[in-house]
Amino acid sequence: MKKADKTNTIKALLGTLLASATILVALVALSALFYPKDNRAEYGVHDQEANGVLGEPENSLDVLFLGDSECYCSFSPLQMFEDYGFASYNLGTHSQRMYYGNSLLHRATEHQKPRIVVIETDTLFRKFSISSTMFQMMQDALPVFEYHNRWKSLVPEDFTQEPVHTYFNGAKGYIARFAVNAADDEGYMDEEEEDEERLERIPRLNKRYLQYMIDYCHSIGAEPILISTPSTVNWNAKRHKAVEKFAAETGVTYIDLNEGEHKVDIDWDADTSDSGDHMNVSGSRKVSDYVGAYLAENYDLPDHREDEAYANWHDQLAWFHKQVW
Amino acid sequence: MSANETVIEILEEFCPGVDLETTTTLVDDRILGSLTMVALVAELEDSFDIEIPPVEIVATNFNSAAAISALVERLSDEYDD
Amino acid sequence: MFFNLAFFALVLPFSVLAYAVAPRRLRWVVLLGISYYCFYHTSKKLIVFLVATTLSCYLCGLWLASIMDKRDAALAVKGAKRRAVREEYKKHMRHVVALAVIFNLGLLVTCKYLGFLLSVAEPLLSLAGVATPIEAPRIGMPLGISFYTFMALSYVIDVYRGSVKPDRNLGRIALFISFFPQMLEGPIGRYSHTAESLTEGKGITRSNLYQGTLRIFWGIAKKLIVADRLNAFVETVFDGYAEFDGGVIALAAVLYTIQLYCDFSGTIDVAIGIGRIFDVHLPENFRQPFFSRTASEFWQRWHITLGAWFKDYVYYPVSLSAPCKQLTSAARKRFGIHYGPLLASSVALFCVWFGNGLWHGSGSQYIFFGMYYFVLIMLGGLIEPVAISAAERLGIDRDSLPYRLFQTARTLAIVFVGELIFRANGLGAGLEMLSSIAHNFTLGAFSRWDPYHMHLDIHDRNIVIAMLVVVFVIGYLKEHGLDVSAKIDSQSTLVRWVVLIVLILAIVIFGAYGYDYTPVDPMYAQF
Secondary structure, eight states, X not given: OOHHHHHHHHHHHHHHHHHHHHHHHHXXXXXXXXXXXXXXGGGTOSSHHHHGXXXXXXXXXXXXXXXXXXXXXXXXXXXXXXXXXXXXXXXXXXXXXXXXXXXXXXXXXXXXXXXXXXXXXGGGGOOOOHHXXXXXXXXXXXXXXXXXXXXXTOOTHHHHOOXXXXXXXXXXXXXXXXXXXXXXXXXXXXXXXXXXXXXXXXXXXXXXXXXXXXXXHHHTTOEEXXXXXXXXXXXXXXXXXXXXXXXXHHTOEEEESSSGGGOOOOOTTTSBSSTTSSBOHHHHHHHHHHHXXXXXXXXXXXXXXXXXXXXXXXXXXXXXXXXXX | OOHHHHHHHHHHHHSTTXXXXXXXXXXXXXXXXXXXXHHHHHHHHHHHTOOOOGXXXXXXXXXXXXXXXXXXXXXXXXXXX | OOSSHHIIIIIHHHHHHHHHHSOGGGHHHHHHHHHHHHHHHHHGGGHHHHHHHHXXXXXXXXXXXXXXXXXXXXXXXXXXXXXXXXXXXXHHHHHHHHHHHHHHHHHHHHHHTHHHHHHHHHHHHHHTTOOOOOOOOOOOOOTTHHHHHHHHHHHHHHHHHTSSOOOOOHHHHHHHHHOHHHHTTOOOOOHHHHHHHHHXXXXXXXHHHHHHHHHHHXXXXXXXXXXXXXXXXXXXXXXXXXXXXXXXXXXHHHHHHHHHHHHHHHHHXXXXXXXXXXXXXXXXXXXXXXXXXXXXXXXXXXXXXXXXXXXXXXXXXXXXXXXXXXHHHHHHHHHHHHHHHHHHHHHHHHHHHHHHHHHHOSSHHHHHHHHHHHHHHHHHHHHHHHHHHHHHHHTOOTTXXXXXXXXXXXXXXXXXXXHHHHHSSSHHXXXXXXXXXXXXXXXXXXXXXOHHHHTOOHHHHHHHHHHHHHHHHHHHHHHTTOOHHHHHHTSOHHHHHHHHHHHHHHHHHHOOOSTTSOOOOOGGGGO
């Protein structure tokens, strides 16, 4: 290589480096600008219910629930608090993919030290691409990728204010459904004998994420638990077998509420809001009762009911009794 | 009459008002569109008793009267036994 | 693994790097390896279709070469009857070409039209007394089969025509047919145009790297900022057209045309930009189509490589075939040099537009779309002499600005109607939408516009308009001979970087991606 060529190459490389650094700095600055200034929907925050966890006092939560709508329709933290005394939060979001659940888990555990992390298993079967996981990482590192659409609603305060998290969710992430639409639960957990493939494969990428999340839980001293909530639409023997196999291989606790020793007695005429897809209020009551009892019995969870710091949970419960039950 | 003169005479019918001695963008400027092209090719084939295969219908062969004349002469040679 | 984040962030940088460090004579192997990796990643087992097309065209090229060698030997013999010898060998060669065409179109039909053919065949068979229902085997579509099949066939036909030398290098043929930037949506390249630069292994230059990168981001900007933003509105109206009045439907037709242009030309920009980095100059597929003055000119500026393919391999061969020539000669004597050839041309044009419609798919709306342009372009040919003399008599200057604007507006209207038919969910829906525009046109919906329901708010409107102004200015400059990309490239380093950084940040902020949007696959990839 000629000497002039060499200097040119070095100059070009340096230029590229400098320009990349400029872009990065710009993206960091834009992230600060676009990040919602409060964790409320009217400030543009996404998934307000789940992100409400940011408004909870530091190290106040014992249990976190992760998953898609199956999760946020099933597990009611307030009910479990009332009956068993531990404090939990539901991080379920609409059709949550595992990469997003993973981000929420990390986001929540920045200020919380949960003892138990429950992963609702419907999310294990939601496929996604490597591109989506990369995009999630970009969003986590540089919020401008998640909140760029706020260019439409920027206000002068966005340029000056530091973000705060004043919002906390009254139902602690749980979303109540009141509708009643009966389901046909005839044999939904039966094994189809003629079927050659006896289990539905958990997609490879999902399995990796699950393993990663389990390892992360262990690293922060939390116990991961897999739970399948009752659903005639989303659950079946093939999926049960797949999760059972994974649990056996990794030693993770797996509880299926649809059948077997942990079966919850669901009245499929009254307990589902949309013909077996999701639990309604009455269904979630049964599920929360079972899961709350199970966790309180098998794990050494504190009882906060007499704790002054948790006074606000009682206020929420009063509201919850009036609004939901 | 030379080939070039015949070509110009034929072209005058298809491109009225174009200075055929100087224009070198008959195809590029769409003076010769694909509809006219078929008619022009038929006329040239008849007048010179040649066959113009589709492969020869490219801009470089039809952009000017001179180019067309060259094409016609080349094809006449090729078909001479 | 195509045109998504993983492609741009992992595969593309890796291929540029691998290409740069590979020794020059192995660089084409890098490109071929990545092309096959991308194809396999998307289409898996269906890669056998690509291999079959590649091998068949390679072998037919060699076969043609051996026939040509024999022909040349025969021609060299003294006193040979040149014309007779030529004719004889030409017949052989024609058989070889026919074989390649039938085999490869057969593969294309199998993947793309089998279901349609069977659905047509079934009622016919049941009429004939055969009552067994036939189920179409589900083969799936190999990535880009409509595009690469046409490229592969153009190679064989060009060899037959003598405009391309048969290639003995199987690797080069394979790379020409599968080059990864082109695989998704073209442009439909020609062997004579790109093959050599694909295997030359030229180094990556600063200028090519910059202009290629700029073009890639420009394409992404058009797609993400404009096309994907319009998608939800267009989908809402086309899927539920009965709910909307003619004004909204007309707007949807216009916005769909804009969406399609920004999506398709944006993806092509990405392909050409990637090629540029490797010093492979892929053909342009768009040349400011909305400046066209006639429908036929529009098609010389829109999806250029498809139109050129049909012109070279269907239009001229058909219109210059023996029966058509006889028709032309006869008609010319009766109707004169202007109207005479129209008859033969119309036969050829019909083949072109039927083929063009069918190329997009077997749906009735595609066939109708082709026929629509066939009729319009024929009419244009018929009316042109009349229009010229009428304009002369009325004293209208056909080159004056108002007349040109009128022509452009008329052409745009034709294009909008055509794209409405093209996008509609079936021909019936398309016709009903057109009738709604004609009979139920009001602007009422615009005064009570519901941004949430329509998926377009005032900010969306503003950003789309702003971006289209930029697109227009760049197109206008290009139309007048100024290449903006080359101009920027000739500026100082600082200016170059500022332009690129601004473009990237504009995409990050104003792109219609992420939480509030559903990602849209490149639209022409389905064809």
